[in-house]
Amino acid sequence: MRLMGHQISGFSILYAVSRQISLTVFSVVVSSWVERYESVLRNRIKFHFMESGIEHLLRLDLPTLQDPEVRSKILSPNSLAFDNPGDAWFALEGLKAKATSILDLITQCTFLIGTVRNQRLGPIFVAMCVAQPFLTDLTEIDLWRSSYFQHSQNEYFLRMKALYGLISKPQFRRDILSDDVGHFIKREFRQARFNLGDTSTDHLGLQWKAQKSVILRLACAFLAELPMFFFCIQSFFSPKNLAASSMTILQQTAMSIQWSIRSILKDSSSISEVATSFKDLYAASEVENKLKDGYLPCPIDKGKVEFGAEIEFCHVSFTYPGSMQKAINDVSFRVGAGQMAVIVGVNGSGKSSMIKLFNRLYDPTDGKILVDGLPLQSYKISDIRRSMAILCQEHPPYPVSLRDNIAFGLPDEEVTDEDVELAARQGGASDFILKLQKGFKTTLDPVDATNCHYHSKMPAAFKELMEKKEKPTAISGGESQRLAASRTFLRLGGGNIRLLAVDEPTSALDPQAEYELLQRLREQREGKTVIFITHRFGNLTKYADTILCMKAGHLVEQGTHSELMAKQGEYYRLHEIQAQAFAKDLEIDADEFHIRGDSLDMVKQIQEMKLLQAAQILLPTDSKVPDP
Numbered sequence: 001m002r003l004m005g006h007q008i009s010g011f012s013i014l015y016a017v018s019r020q021i022s023l024t025v026f027s028v029v030v031s032s033w034v035e036r037y038e039s040v041l042r043n044r045i046k047f048h049f050m051e052s053g054i055e056h057l058l059r060l061d062l063p064t065l066q067d068p069e070v071r072s073k074i075l076s077p078n079s080l081a082f083d084n085p086g087d088a089w090f091a092l093e094g095l096k097a098k099a100t101s102i103l104d105l106i107t108q109c110t111f112l113i114g115t116v117r118n119q120r121l122g123p124i125f126v127a128m129c130v131a132q133p134f135l136t137d138l139t140e141i142d143l144w145r146s147s148y149f150q151h152s153q154n155e156y157f158l159r160m161k162a163l164y165g166l167i168s169k170p171q172f173r174r175d176i177l178s179d180d181v182g183h184f185i186k187r188e189f190r191q192a193r194f195n196l197g198d199t200s201t202d203h204l205g206l207q208w209k210a211q212k213s214v215i216l217r218l219a220c221a222f223l224a225e226l227p228m229f230f231f232c233i234q235s236f237f238s239p240k241n242l243a244a245s246s247m248t249i250l251q252q253t254a255m256s257i258q259w260s261i262r263s264i265l266k267d268s269s270s271i272s273e274v275a276t277s278f279k280d281l282y283a284a285s286e287v288e289n290k291l292k293d294g295y296l297p298c299p300i301d302k303g304k305v306e307f308g309a310e311i312e313f314c315h316v317s318f319t320y321p322g323s324m325q326k327a328i329n330d331v332s333f334r335v336g337a338g339q340m341a342v343i344v345g346v347n348g349s350g351k352s353s354m355i356k357l358f359n360r361l362y363d364p365t366d367g368k369i370l371v372d373g374l375p376l377q378s379y380k381i382s383d384i385r386r387s388m389a390i391l392c393q394e395h396p397p398y399p400v401s402l403r404d405n406i407a408f409g410l411p412d413e414e415v416t417d418e419d420v421e422l423a424a425r426q427g428g429a430s431d432f433i434l435k436l437q438k439g440f441k442t443t444l445d446p447v448d449a450t451n452c453h454y455h456s457k458m459p460a461a462f463k464e465l466m467e468k469k470e471k472p473t474a475i476s477g478g479e480s481q482r483l484a485a486s487r488t489f490l491r492l493g494g495g496n497i498r499l500l501a502v503d504e505p506t507s508a509l510d511p512q513a514e515y516e517l518l519q520r521l522r523e524q525r526e527g528k529t530v531i532f533i534t535h536r537f538g539n540l541t542k543y544a545d546t547i548l549c550m551k552a553g554h555l556v557e558q559g560t561h562s563e564l565m566a567k568q569g570e571y572y573r574l575h576e577i578q579a580q581a582f583a584k585d586l587e588i589d590a591d592e593f594h595i596r597g598d599s600l601d602m603v604k605q606i607q608e609m610k611l612l613q614a615a616q617i618l619l620p621t622d623s624k625v626p627d628p
């Protein structure tokens with residue numbers, strides 16, 4: 001522009017072009033360097049805070065993590081999402097954005113004041129430029145900065161939402177199809193929509209915006225057009241003072257000022273919020289565990305474990321955090337070192353809850369637990385946990401390879417492939433794992449690290465790559481139990497286990513697999529204290545050193561099988577229900593055997609399964625169960 005008033009020489013053009021090229025090269029080099037450096041910095045910050053987050057989260061015990069106040073403090077979705085830069089980076093970005101906006105604002109104001117300083121209405125013009133974003137901010141609700149609760153009680157809207165949920169969620173699809181209710185849902189949805197009429201279902205922000213008064217809208221609009229009015233008034237009173245180009249400059253500067261102020265007010269969170277985000281990052285490290293750690297080491301050195309742990313409950317009661325009801329109520333018993341105890345009782349009687357107290361997942365609300373005569377709480381928690389193996393009803397497979405799923409049983413040791421394969425055979429998982437294409441290297445639910453974007457149709461090359469991705473592998477409930485059992489066998493093989501607690505790990509196994517698993521677990525005893533929870537009365541209960549019979553959180557009976565049978569109490573009642581059921585089933589099957597000759601094979605199989613279960617009740621410990 002400045003060249004316009006002068007004669008243009010070839011040299012000036014070359015000079016201008018070369019200056020422009022140098023500036024472009026300089027800015028590209030600088031910005032690519034900054035971007036690369038920013039990416040490195042972002043990664044370092046993100047992973048640093050992730051690592052400390054992982055450390056702090058793993059430190060927290062179960063009752064602490066279940067405390068809603070603690071959860072709301074530390075489990076923000078941002079801090080746990082892997083692909084996201086994390087709160088730390090956002091906090092830094094927030095600070096950076098704010099500092100940049102403030103610097104921009106200072107520069108723009110300095111320029112504007114310099115330009116209009118000598119004008120008659122100059123100061124008023126600057127004041128109104130600054131006022132505009134404040135006025136807009138005051139009249140607009142900023143949902144990012146505000147707390148809000150939008151809730152609808154409109155029955156037709158709720159009905160539409162519920163019906164939409166019904167058809168959009170896969171878990172209902174089977175029932176909708178098999179009950180053929182699709183047409184009914186469609187009709188109901190249309191009816192609810194008709195009844196709803198034109199009632200707004202907009203997001204709160206839009207509803208608020210629609211209510212803004214015309215006067216306020218006018219004031220904001222007028223202030224936004226201020227440079228134009230200012231220019232007109234100035235040209236009217238002193239036409240010589242303003243050049244046409246000044247208006248464009250004023251217009252641009254005023255808009256930039258308004259933009260900077262608005263971004264300071266609105267863009268990122270306020271300084272105190274940024275400070276709070278940083279504080280939140282350390283929230284987990286400040287949370288105190290509800291379970292206090294002990295100081296005594298537990299004798300678990302490899303090779304030195306000769307006897308199992310002696311465990312004693314003294315008037316123990318336990319209520320889950322947030323629950324009103326006692327899961328365990330005034331329970332006292334002792335299981336001697338190396339003994340085998342069996343806990344029986346109806347559903348919800350407190351059996352699994354007792355096991356959760358053994359390794360201090362929770363502490364009793366009342367009473368004391370002693371291990372080898374000393375309070376459980378006096379031992380180091382990590383030592384106690386390393387000295388026990390607990391096999392429960394459900395262990396969801398970890399999202400790592402099947403090999404690692406088993407190897408996690410001995411986290412502190414170098415586990416060889418042979419160790420894993422042996423444990424898999426012992427846990428009954430070997431057969432199903434070896435049938436999988438990738439065997440022990442299979443990951444059941446592989447992590448999807450793909451980020452794919454395309455327009456309208458997926459390119460063929462993308463499809464090919466998608467096909468190559470590892471697909472999830474589904475395993476049955478029984479196979480999942482075998483996998484968990486294999487992990488426990490590996491743990492038992494490590495030589496540090498003094499107490500093995502087994503909580504109905506065979507609920508999804510077939511009778512043959514159940515028998516074999518329990519048999520192998522008993523073989524692994526070697527002086528360890530073993531506590532089984534079971535609903536099945538068989539060899540376990542018959543030959544247990546002691547049986548604890550639970551009912552509604554109370555220990556109602558304790559003794560050996562013959563003592564409790566002689567008592568004719570709760571244990572006898574439960575035993576008789578099962579024994580009679582088997583007797584009845586066998587009679588009925590025998591009848592069917594005669595009546596339905598056409599399905600002979602099937603009836604035979606049912607008979608054999610039942611016989612196998614019956615054999616577990618009747619046969620002595622060392623007897624071999626006949627192959628079905």
Ligand SMILES: Nc1ncnc2c1ncn2[C@@H]1O[C@H](COP(=O)(O)OP(=O)(O)OP(=O)(O)O)[C@@H](O)[C@H]1O
Pocket residue numbers: 320321323326327345346347348349350351352353354
């Ligand atoms: N996490 C929990 N929070 C609150 N209450 C719980 C929790 N887990 C279990 N309970 C309650 O504690 C009581 C005892 O449950 P527990 O799981 O110990 O029974 P159980 O005898 O092992 O039952 P099952 O034979 O069905 O496994 C039940 O009333 C149950 O509802």
